[in-house]
Amino acid sequence: MTPHMLTRSLDRGATIFLAIVAACGILIPLSNLLLPAGSFLQVPTYLVALWGKYVCYAILALAIDLIWGYCGILSLGHGAFFALGGYAMGMYLMRQIGTRGVYGNPILPDFMVFLNWQKLPWYWYGFDMFWFAALMVLVVPGLLAFCFGWLAFRSRVTGVYLSIITQAMTYALLLAFFRNDFGFGGNNGLTDFKDILGFNVQAEGTRAALFALSCLALIIGFLICRAIVSSKLGKVLIAVRDAESRTRFLGYRVESYKLFVFTVSACMAGVAGALYVPQVGIINPSEFAPGNSIEAVIWVAVGGRGTLVGAALGAVVVNYAKTFFTSGVLAPYWLFMLGALFILVTLLLPKGIVGTFNAWWASTREKSTAAAIASAAAENGVEPKMAE
Amino acid sequence: MPAHLSARLCSLALSLLLIAFALPAFAGPFEDAVAKFANDDFSDTEEAIGVVAGSGNKLAFPIISALQDGRLMADPDSKKVYVTGTDGKSIDAATGETVASVPDSASAVRLNNRLRRSVDAALGSLTLQSPDVGTRLQAAQSVFKSHEETALEAVDAALAKETNRSVKAALGEARAAILLFKSDATEVEKLEAVATLKARGDQEALALLTGMGDQPASVTKAATSAIGSIQNSLAVWSMVQNAWYGLSLGSVLLLAAIGLAITFGVMGVINMAHGEMVMLGAYTTFVVQEVIRSRYPGLFDYSLLIAVPLAFLVAGAIGVLIERSIIRFLYGRPLETLLATWGLSLVLQQAVRTMFGPTNREVGNPSWMSGAFELGQITITYNRLWILLFTLAVFAILLAMLRYTALGLEMRAVTQNRRMAASMGIATSRVDALTFGLGSGIAGIAGVALSQIDNVSPNLGQSYIIDSFMVVVFGGVGNLWGTLVGAFTLGIANKFLEPVAGAVLGKIAILVLIILFIQKRPRGLFALKGRAVEA
Numbered sequence: 001m002t003p004h005m006l007t008r009s010l011d012r013g014a015t016i017f018l019a020i021v022a023a024c025g026i027l028i029p030l031s032n033l034l035l036p037a038g039s040f041l042q043v044p045t046y047l048v049a050l051w052g053k054y055v056c057y058a059i060l061a062l063a064i065d066l067i068w069g070y071c072g073i074l075s076l077g078h079g080a081f082f083a084l085g086g087y088a089m090g091m092y093l094m095r096q097i098g099t100r101g102v103y104g105n106p107i108l109p110d111f112m113v114f115l116n117w118q119k120l121p122w123y124w125y126g127f128d129m130f131w132f133a134a135l136m137v138l139v140v141p142g143l144l145a146f147c148f149g150w151l152a153f154r155s156r157v158t159g160v161y162l163s164i165i166t167q168a169m170t171y172a173l174l175l176a177f178f179r180n181d182f183g184f185g186g187n188n189g190l191t192d193f194k195d196i197l198g199f200n201v202q203a204e205g206t207r208a209a210l211f212a213l214s215c216l217a218l219i220i221g222f223l224i225c226r227a228i229v230s231s232k233l234g235k236v237l238i239a240v241r242d243a244e245s246r247t248r249f250l251g252y253r254v255e256s257y258k259l260f261v262f263t264v265s266a267c268m269a270g271v272a273g274a275l276y277v278p279q280v281g282i283i284n285p286s287e288f289a290p291g292n293s294i295e296a297v298i299w300v301a302v303g304g305r306g307t308l309v310g311a312a313l314g315a316v317v318v319n320y321a322k323t324f325f326t327s328g329v330l331a332p333y334w335l336f337m338l339g340a341l342f343i344l345v346t347l348l349l350p351k352g353i354v355g356t357f358n359a360w361w362a363s364t365r366e367k368s369t370a371a372a373i374a375s376a377a378a379e380n381g382v383e384p385k386m387a388e
Numbered sequence: 389m390p391a392h393l394s395a396r397l398c399s400l401a402l403s404l405l406l407i408a409f410a411l412p413a414f415a416g417p418f419e420d421a422v423a424k425f426a427n428d429d430f431s432d433t434e435e436a437i438g439v440v441a442g443s444g445n446k447l448a449f450p451i452i453s454a455l456q457d458g459r460l461m462a463d464p465d466s467k468k469v470y471v472t473g474t475d476g477k478s479i480d481a482a483t484g485e486t487v488a489s490v491p492d493s494a495s496a497v498r499l500n501n502r503l504r505r506s507v508d509a510a511l512g513s514l515t516l517q518s519p520d521v522g523t524r525l526q527a528a529q530s531v532f533k534s535h536e537e538t539a540l541e542a543v544d545a546a547l548a549k550e551t552n553r554s555v556k557a558a559l560g561e562a563r564a565a566i567l568l569f570k571s572d573a574t575e576v577e578k579l580e581a582v583a584t585l586k587a588r589g590d591q592e593a594l595a596l597l598t599g600m601g602d603q604p605a606s607v608t609k610a611a612t613s614a615i616g617s618i619q620n621s622l623a624v625w626s627m628v629q630n631a632w633y634g635l636s637l638g639s640v641l642l643l644a645a646i647g648l649a650i651t652f653g654v655m656g657v658i659n660m661a662h663g664e665m666v667m668l669g670a671y672t673t674f675v676v677q678e679v680i681r682s683r684y685p686g687l688f689d690y691s692l693l694i695a696v697p698l699a700f701l702v703a704g705a706i707g708v709l710i711e712r713s714i715i716r717f718l719y720g721r722p723l724e725t726l727l728a729t730w731g732l733s734l735v736l737q738q739a740v741r742t743m744f745g746p747t748n749r750e751v752g753n754p755s756w757m758s759g760a761f762e763l764g765q766i767t768i769t770y771n772r773l774w775i776l777l778f779t780l781a782v783f784a785i786l787l788a789m790l791r792y793t794a795l796g797l798e799m800r801a802v803t804q805n806r807r808m809a810a811s812m813g814i815a816t817s818r819v820d821a822l823t824f825g826l827g828s829g830i831a832g833i834a835g836v837a838l839s840q841i842d843n844v845s846p847n848l849g850q851s852y853i854i855d856s857f858m859v860v861v862f863g864g865v866g867n868l869w870g871t872l873v874g875a876f877t878l879g880i881a882n883k884f885l886e887p888v889a890g891a892v893l894g895k896i897a898i899l900v901l902i903i904l905f906i907q908k909r910p911r912g913l914f915a916l917k918g919r920a921v922e923a
Contacts, residue, residue, distance in 0.1 A: 168903055169903060335741075338731070347718070
């Protein structure tokens with residue numbers, strides 16, 4: 001990425017967004033670690049973990065916005081990529097438990113001992129090494145997305161059909177991961193983590209570091225997305241979104257563009273999942289539930305599709321609201337609110353928060369510019385020519 | 389006769405007895421014979437066994453089986469005889485009255501080997517000739533399973549008297565099973581026995597034939613061919629069984645998807661709240677049954693007939709409301725429709741959860757829907773059969789409605805070319821609302837049927853929504869016949885995969901196959917051709 005590309009891809013909104021994320025990523029961990037507990041400005045550890053979760057969701061939302069907002073691919077299965085990344089990280093964390101598990105088996109995770117397995121399945125090999133697990137976090141979702149997209153885009157499965165088969169994909173994975181003999185802990189998933197890279201996952205310092213890392217990942221993900229959408233490739237993606245057949249007739253290999261962006265997006269979702277797991281301490285098959293993926297889409301819709309900043313903002317706002325409402329007396333009404341949010345946003349706020357704000361800002365600026373021109377013209381004694 | 393069975397029969401007879409304990413209390417030949425058990429003399433006991441077994445008294449069976457198990461207690465002082473039940477309760481053997489306790493002086497009536505044989509024979513003939521058809525059938529079947537040589541005489545005797553066809557057949561099979569294992573049976577008898585077992589043709593007959601041990605060459609040959617033919621017929625029956633399960637699952641899928649075939653297939657609206665319409669139909673059934681239970685219990689068997697039109701109206705009205713208030717603003721934006729209707733489904737689920745609680749609600753089966761019947765080697769439950777027939781009826785009515793009514797004509801016109809239809813004076817927005825209402829109403833009807841086989845809970849719809857979309861997409865959008873073929877294909881494929889791969893893996897395999905199939909035919913099995921699909 002050249003500096004030129006960087007500067008070109010950053011407008012004012014993006015700069016503000018990056019500054020806020022960076023500030024959070026630095027200040028929140030510092031306040032948590034350095035200030036005395038109970039102090040007014042100290043961020044308690046549970047909040048660090050909670051906000052870390054939001055940041056991971058923001059990365060997932062960014063991934064969805066990249067394909068939905070800029071390429072018109074509505075994936076209802078992005079939760080699957082998120083969960084696969086999470087499982088890859090979870091497998092690493094499981095292998096790190098070692099002899100500290102309930103059964104004290106140095107190689108086999110507890111659930112395998114419990115199921116009377118004699119040796120580690122081949123697909124668990126290598127997950128005791130962090131670099132391998134980290135690679136798999138990218139490779140597994142990426143590969144699945146590549147294969148899935150290669151099949152789907154080449155045979156021109158588009159629109160609603162694609163949405164439905166992505167949903168079928170995550171549903172099939174949900175069923176598969178629920179099985180005990182699939183080798184990923186079945187119903188209970190992977191949990192009881194102890195260490196990550198030698199640091200205790202429960203420790204305050206580790207949590208703060210994970211939070212900072214999540215913010216860093218969000219920044220990097222955002223920069224990658226900006227670089228993609230503001231490049232020439234990004235223009236083709238937008239063309240595909242707006243008129244796929246026309247773009248194809250102009251000679252672009254539409255399916256290659258879609259496949260590229262779909263795979264990148266899946267990798268990002270995988271990273272989000274990988275950062276999510278050590279912070280919440282568990283990964284289980286319910287992350288594959290089709291409902292989760294659809295909920296992630298609504299974050300993007302609330303924030304504003306095709307704005308990137310909006311996607312991240314939407315993820316944080318909706319999840320903050322979810323935490324706020326589900327923990328109080330309003331808990332039974334949360335689903336009403338979430339449902340109403342889906343309906344109202346699609347009906348009344350199709351551009352989302354950021355999109356609507358941008359439109360309002362642009363029209364205000366236009367008006368003020370027009371007013372300035374008019375007043376300048378009046379001062380110069382010229383009849384103002386208003387645009388019709 | 390194995391001890392556990394006689395014990396079971398004994399306790400059954402005992403419980404029968406407790407219901408009808410008012411027996412004549414005067415002394416007769418039966419009572420005299422019973423008293424003879426107390427003499428502790430083998431020849432007296434033998435005489436008593438003969439009289440009691442031949443008396444036709446209801447107590448005969450419990451007494452003899454107690455004698456066999458050493459539970460027949462006799463008091464030599466008072467000459468009273470008691471039957472100690474397996475449950476520890478005791479009755480007076482002569483009168484059948486319950487007694488608080490057996491006196492300490494009483495001891496078990498003793499048997500020798502000769503007596504044991506006569507006890508066995510008496511018991512066998514007692515149950516095989518019991519006045520109750522069910523008991524006789526059960527006894528014959530248990531003889532078939534145990535195929536003890538000693539029972540042969542009793543079976544022959546019972547066979548001579550038997551008039552009931554099914555009991556007669558069971559006795560014949562029991563006889564065949566005994567003869568097959570009887571070392572001194574003639575070759576002709578054994579060949580006949582093999583033929584009888586071959587005709588029975590089930591898993592148990594197969595087990596007997598494969599485990600019969602050394603036999604004359606001709607019998608072994610006949611048995612081998614019988615085994616082959618039974619295995620073939622069993623394989624055919626298991627295919628038939630799978631096909632039936634598949635048809636049954638297919639009918640459920642079709643029922644759930646048929647409304648979606650209208651809203652999604654014909655109108656192109658991605659209605660993620662479709663499953664909730666099904667749920668509303670199921671809850672309508674629940675409410676109807678509650679009202680009937682509390683007010684008009686006699687009408688319970690008609691509850692489903694009442695629920696069907698009501699569910700159609702409830703779900704249909706809500707469908708029209710949804711179309712007017714939400715969906716009409718989103719035509720042409722399918723992905724947004726998807727999100728809005730998903731939100732709607734959350735609201736509807738939560739509303740039902742608030743009103744009816746989160747737990748499963750009990751919806752009963754009317755009498756004509758419960759039970760099952762045997763067809764050859766497979767069992768068909770009435771509720772599955774009714775649902776299959778009901779589904780086909782709904783499908784036929786819907787098809788006829790689209791084909792022959794004015795509304796159907798307008799619907800087809802609007803979906804084929806909206807602007808042209810509007811130019812011809814069709815009120816397109818009214819047709820939209822009615823079409824959506826029709827699809828939703830049919831989903832509601834589906835809910836009535838599904839309430840009979842599934843848990844009625846707020847999550848009912850969720851479990852059908854993905855399957856329904858799969859069916860419609862697989863069958864081809866905009867084509868009701870495609871939905872029919874798609875549903876039954878998926879249902880049958882699923883059930884044939886299940887024995888091979890297991891239920892969950894079978895389902896995963898189906899999902900993967902559909903995903904691959906869509907790559908090959910992105911518009912489903914029966915794709916609409918022409919320019920309409922590009923819209």
